[in-house]
Amino acid sequence: MPIDLRFDADEAALLTDLYELTMAASYFAIGLNGPATFSLSVRRLPPRRGYLVAAGLERLLEALEEFRFAPGAIDYLASLKLFAPEFLDYLAALRFTGEVVAMPEGTIFFEEEPILEVHAPLIEAQLIETLVINQIGLASLVASKAARSYHAGRGRRLIDFGLRRSHGADAGLVAARASYLAGFAGTSNVLAGRRYAIPLYGTMAHSYIMAHETESAAFGHFVALFPQLSTLLVDTYDTIRGVENAAKTALELRAKGFKLQAVRLDSGDLLDLSVRTRRILDHQGLNDVAIFASGNLDEYRIDELLRAGAPIDAFGVGAAMVVSADAPALDISYKLAEYDGVGRLKTSAGKLTLPGRKQVFRAVNQNGGFFSDRIGLAEETAASVAREFRPAPHSIAPLLERRFQAGRRVEPRPTLAESRERFLADFARLDLRHKDLERPERYTVRHTTALAAMLTAEKLRAEKRQG
């Protein structure tokens, strides 16, 4: 099938930057392959974001289980005439043997917080860099964007309609999965429905109406085949006349014992049209026919419509959500934090990184609400960091969990439905003031005393590394 859209078994490990391989070749040549820790975090939240949602972990871990350079990949690398035969033999036998600790999917997180750490021999940890950033970055970006629509939707049903505008085939799958994780009710993406058991939704396109001689004939034909699940698209020509035609179809359907699910508005002034549509439907006793809206929607528009009282029951959200239009890239990085037992950091202008193996501690108040986080060292515990919080929290939870060890995912592996529940629970515990769509209040994240001390010590040490 679509050959160029497909990843063959001998290709996926090549989905990396060339420098990962040249660095690995150098490490191999000089025997620099001690235990390393790399840490993945978002340096700064995108504009207007008060929180992010971790996603993409299970797909990544599945890829790590299967990570290998197949013979075809080795042949290609040999053809580049960059690498010694011994190194290529080494690559051919390489498997990912490291450990991954990470925030489970659906966890709310903030800037600077490590969401994933890899502990592995340096070469292995380096070679997976591009894949880790690419996959976790995109999934978390889209889950975070989708959560904003979920919030703006105030319980209305939201459907991912973004496949056509997502950035390629893989992004369409990631977006369907990430938006479902972040509270959407389903997707139009059939392959995502199959892979992830996400509920599928669909209506009809304008072309369906246009291919028929009349709009009424189109409506009639559709409900004849799908009497139980029809949503009729009413804006191909004049929208109000389209609603009137849909109402007729609904009444005919009712006479046969079925119910029209909804009419769909996809253009124009959605507030005005939804009010008029509701009135027409109700006037005909069609109070049970829902109004579905779509067309360039995002969290801002959904919020605006619902604040204004638009009687819309469900939203199809497409491009703006799947490409995270107001912030299409995340400032996410995967940085060496420790090598051979010693903390590492870089001191480049504006890009200071945090050394050491770390943990994130989240303090929770009496009501279960999140009130503040501390980034600390992995050896610290909830008990030992308790004194860093004022006032004393009700409880403290470490967020990074061991998820991969000895070449396999740690069981039990959460299902997507479980991760979605986790998100919904976490999200309810995050105060409203961090969820404002325009000017969210900054959530408090600090370094523990122990991490701060290590940072100071390692900065001094870093200066000496320029000899």
Added chain:
Amino acid sequence: MPIDLRFDADEAALLTDLYELTMAASYFAIGLNGPATFSLSVRRLPPRRGYLVAAGLERLLEALEEFRFAPGAIDYLASLKLFAPEFLDYLAALRFTGEVVAMPEGTIFFEEEPILEVHAPLIEAQLIETLVINQIGLASLVASKAARSYHAGRGRRLIDFGLRRSHGADAGLVAARASYLAGFAGTSNVLAGRRYAIPLYGTMAHSYIMAHETESAAFGHFVALFPQLSTLLVDTYDTIRGVENAAKTALELRAKGFKLQAVRLDSGDLLDLSVRTRRILDHQGLNDVAIFASGNLDEYRIDELLRAGAPIDAFGVGAAMVVSADAPALDISYKLAEYDGVGRLKTSAGKLTLPGRKQVFRAVNQNGGFFSDRIGLAEETAASVAREFRPAPHSIAPLLERRFQAGRRVEPRPTLAESRERFLADFARLDLRHKDLERPERYTVRHTTALAAMLTAEKLRAEKRQG
């Protein structure tokens, strides 16, 4: 390999929206499957864009050659309990038998212009909608963005460094291919190098420097293994001291008969740092060591740096290009333009479409420069539309070519290198005033008299379709 990143043979046809399948089921049930024409175009250019670059066609056509619902896909669709067995049998036997006319990859195009038209039985043409938009949309979006950096770069070498920030695996491949098409010199994406024979480039990451006890040791180890192609990253700690260390390494390398390729600046004030770096290198007689810059670069930043005289020889361009950060989605649509020999259009608010089978005619002046386009009907010819242009053009070229017929691509199929040449030639023929990064002048695109007449007639007919 990365199982969830891979498309199996039985999956790719499912990369579609559910409604494509429910509409197809309805068409099948009522026997509505006459000849249809769908037209793909961009409704409005994104902000600050004066032109777009067509890309993604060859990948799409390859997918159409292989388009089929494999047994696993049919099983999944059956499990949804939406479709009759006869329809599923029909799908299992379905192949894409239609015709595709399209602008070749690398063609410059403008708003409203059809860049691709599909002529096929209605069901086939409908079922490929999501795939067509997803693939051509992304590739054209990224090629158009990359062309802006190519323009701003004034001949400097540009390398795609975006894989980690691209939206998933497929997008990384599309971006590498589309940016190379649009004038980039190469990519860091190894899989793209393999699939598309794009030149590969790579330097080193900060982690490479950090894993060593000293920066100098890191530099020394790297050039020892790759004496002919090293670019040293100098900003892990203090940048200027990093440049001094790199200069030492370069001199040692020169003593052994090799040349350091470049130093790479990845943070800080790139103008100031590049000037100081050039001075340090030149002072040591290292005039042949290039300066490579990266770090949040896009066309605006490149333009600003080069206008200010920054002595930068090459740029690594990442996130902003691969996600088309200032315009991450294209307002592209695939609309029914003709069914059963009769023009179709929709009249939704602000979304009027153009009926009929079409052609785009480009008028060229004496010097080969593009001066104006006409969107016309397919039956019109360069000769017949000549009178629509004032002043009379030197020549007129139709832009849509038949590229797919009878289930196969039409030969000869252009190579990526040929498409790149086409882009470079086309781009040189587009006047500078349309290339301004901030306020490009609008290129003139009009409808031919024949298309305008059809549009008027079909608008009247469309009103009757609401019965």
